[in-house]
Amino acid sequence: MPTVRFVREKRDIECASGANLREVALREGLQLYGIKGNLGNCRGCGQCVTCFVRIIGQTDAEALSPLTPVEKVKLRNRPQDWRLACQTLVMSSVIVLTRPQASFKNSDSIIKEAKEVDLPT
Numbered sequence: 277m278p279t280v281r282f283v284r285e286k287r288d289i290e291c292a293s294g295a296n297l298r299e300v301a302l303r304e305g306l307q308l309y310g311i312k313g314n315l316g317n318c319r320g321c322g323q324c325v326t327c328f329v330r331i332i333g334q335t336d337a338e339a340l341s342p343l344t345p346v347e348k349v350k351l352r353n354r355p356q357d358w359r360l361a362c363q364t365l366v367m368s369s370v371i372v373l374t375r376p377q378a379s380f381k382n383s384d385s386i387i388k389e390a391k392e393v394d395l396p397t
């Protein structure tokens with residue numbers, strides 16, 4: 277069973293293989309959206325482009341589902357390690373930063389720590 281390590285929230289959450297990343301985050305009560313997304317989002321249809329996440333230090337190309345056609349268009353001007361949570365299926369354990377566009381205190385050291393602790397496989 278994959279584990280999603282949510283860096284900002286400092287939580288490791290197990291999910292079924294193939295689980296939708298947006299649904300995992302929301303089920304656990306995590307704040308996936310910034311201000312714009314909280315005011316209104318497409319509820320996972322891939323149209324509002326507010327459910328950004330950053331995938332941290334991923335070396336396993338098959339840990340997540342491939343970019344969807346929607347992501348290929350909507351993320352073309354974003355960093356390569358960003359995904360739309362609603363379009364992303366978790367196949368094996370990953371480290372995720374929610375709301376990568378929003379900075380947070382001590383982010384560099386918190387991300388470094390998250391990468392140092394092994395994820396369950």
Ligand code: FES
Pocket residue numbers: 317318319320321322323324325326327360361362363
């Ligand atoms: S929830 Fe709208 S694009 Fe992901």
